[in-house]
Amino acid sequence: MLLPRSYINISFFQPPAFLLIGIPGLEAAHGWISIPFSSMYAVALTGNCLILLAITRTPSLHQPMYYFLSMLALTDVSLTLSTLPTTLAVLWFDHQSIGFNTCLVQMFFLHTFSVVESSVLLAMSFDRFLAISNPLRYAAILTNNVIIRIGIVIVTRATVSIFPVPFLLKRLNFCPNKTLLSHSFCFHPDVMRRACDDITINILYGLYVVASTASIDSLLIALSYALILRTVLGLASPRERVRALNTCVSHILAVLVFYIPAIGMSIIHRFGKHLSPIVHVLVAYVYLLVPPVLNPIIYSVKSKPIREAMLKVLRKKGQGS
Template identity: 45%
Template sequence: MPLTNGTYFKPSVFTLTGIPGLESVQHWIGIPFFISFVLAIIGNGLLIIIVRTERALHEPMFIFLAVLATTDLGLTLCITPKMLAIFWLQSREIYFDSCLTQMYFTHTFQCMESGMLLAMAFDRYVAICEPLRHSAILTKKALVSIVMVVTLRASVVITMCPLLVKLRLEHFRTTVITHSYCEHMAVVKLAADNVRANKVYGLFVAFSVLGFDVIFIFLSYAFIFQAVFKLPQKEARFKAFNTCTAHIFVFLQFYILTFFTSFIHRFGFNVAPYVHILLSNLYLLLPPLLNPIVYGVKTKQIREGVLKMLTPKS
């Protein structure tokens, strides 16, 4: 609740509103969210199991895909259970430290997803532009190093976000977070202290992680398209391009939603709050739902792995 009489203090508990303006229908909104949650768990779980058990899939592209699926699982489990508790059980309270923990893991998994999309673009670049050196460049040691760098980068960069909130912000105007999860800027805006450092660091993370990844993904695909169009046969061009279509779709839907949501958050003053919150939720929940579907439809080896798993052995 808002604090009165000009008295500000650091609260021990926050209250998440869910989707402001749609409180009366949140229990209905929870149904598609729950279905998406279940499908994301099943889809990404199947991807991880198939890549792990099928030796033919122990290749860089599929290993990166398994890590992406693990990241999507983590992101889904971070926010959806609490979101459904708000929608269905009216469980709106969240402890201050629990809020910061959710903030840390949510944004860490977001950064990891971006890093894995860059790693997958690099794999496609090597496979198409340097096919004879693919196995020499992307060795097992290189794969482990890439995954570790992506994980460490996200963990280290995001650590400062909750730390700056905990150590710098001592006075809050209200304990009510007009959001359905503990998003960094949604929490920072509640503070009565000077939040310039928090905002600047948030922008630094956005440009140094997401901006960096987008630039190099575009560069990778510029070289990929250049190499594809130089192929003499139409069938070869189609086959090479077809290996990239799933990744292109996943990349576009992730970054378009990310930048569109960020733009509305910072500049969309005339956008209704519930529109912004719904977009923020979709931007986190859609990739874990769509990624396994897209790769399952477009990748023959994964389709065969699913059929092999689901078909009873004679």
């Protein structure tokens, strides 16, 4: 669609809306493609809500480890809801338009919850380190007040880190003919590349956020597991070593499920410009959808208390209906 000449002649331009895209080249099949996407969203929301209900309604799960798991589940629900409306609107109804300010709001929440998830995984690694290295003082150190403070710090850190991003974008002059985004949601690297201005500050700040959050978190998680491994190897009984490591399996899988797609997406955005647009889109969907889908499955399979509590919630629901 041609824009009026008045748009082109002005010195500063911000588009009233961006256009979102589903799967490039497969627009005719969006109806069929929406089926697996809808299923994944349903699994992510149902699984994480079940974990929240199971922990809330089971007094025996009112422990630090499960409080952190509930934080992870709540973050996954929030991350899922931040992309669900626009993704399904594109796939179901071919509704591609999203207002400029709405786009910035979605982008803020998407990146904020991503940082929160990284921080929660770090807190969970600290929890496992304390439980294995100092089990006698574990409950005394991780009291309810301490866990609440950790949660407040996590949310504050993520909010403060991402808060400048929308304002850095609002100062930019955008190109009138570059309003088509590469995803069905607003992603910071994608949005900033639609600008006609110098985006060096945006790039540098984006790198700072990644370095000060996910990069530091991943290093500290690795350090936590190095200390855990050293502690476990110091245990006398092989059975005790296996038991201690088994308590970490679910968290290790959750870390891998989150960080491997995150690293892959970061690499592709910076060095994979020659790749097909479908690759960029699919990697982004993997990063945003796979962790919320797999985390409930991982914890329900690997953690017997969580599995039993979830089954109890489902039985009560079945009896109630």
